[in-house]
Amino acid sequence: MFEIETGDDGTIILRGRFDAAQVETARKVLDGVSGSRIIDLRELNYISSGGLGLLFSVQRKLVDRGHGLKLVNMSPHLREIFTIAEFDRIFDIG
């Protein structure tokens, strides 16, 4: 199960398992992001290179325009994957 939702304040909420089969679902929302945003990962329990690659593409586009994503409420397991990918260098992780 995977869900992506935009909250009333613009925060993007990811839930469930963000595997390679879910990338196109997430892309439909994330491709529309044009300014800085918070992504809440409190209910995200899994990510792999498919999800990481999409977040990376969005971040690169935003950074080019002087914006960026802030990732909040990341679990220790997710944090470990972000660290291995050295994504902690390119995302603001709160």
Added chain:
Amino acid sequence: MTGEFAKGLDALGEIFDFLGRFAARNGLSTRAEFQLGVVAEELFTNTVKYGAKTEKPVRINLEKVGSEVRLEMLDFDAEPFDAGEVPTPALSAPIGERSPGGLGLHLVRSLVDELTYEYRDRELRVLVTKKLET
């Protein structure tokens, strides 16, 4: 435990269910189950993305031996693949110079203790060993 899965991303849900049963049966930690999931997904999606399009299912064997897990993935109709030719991504480069390519195999290499590929007569065998925390 052995499972066979259709060679397509739609099979990922079944693969995670299979891994979950293995983890429960063998008392794996949530961290070990999470990391085993990443490893299995990355190896499987590589066979889907870069392997031959075929009706033959991909077989996954999982075994816990002492304090380690062995995962074997068999693709019975595969294109030649040499993981040694896949470069490590430029992880420390600025974002504008980075590419997400090669990230999956980098995750696998980082999360396991041994990774071997064997290719023969269109059959690709990937064997992974991961030591568990004691």
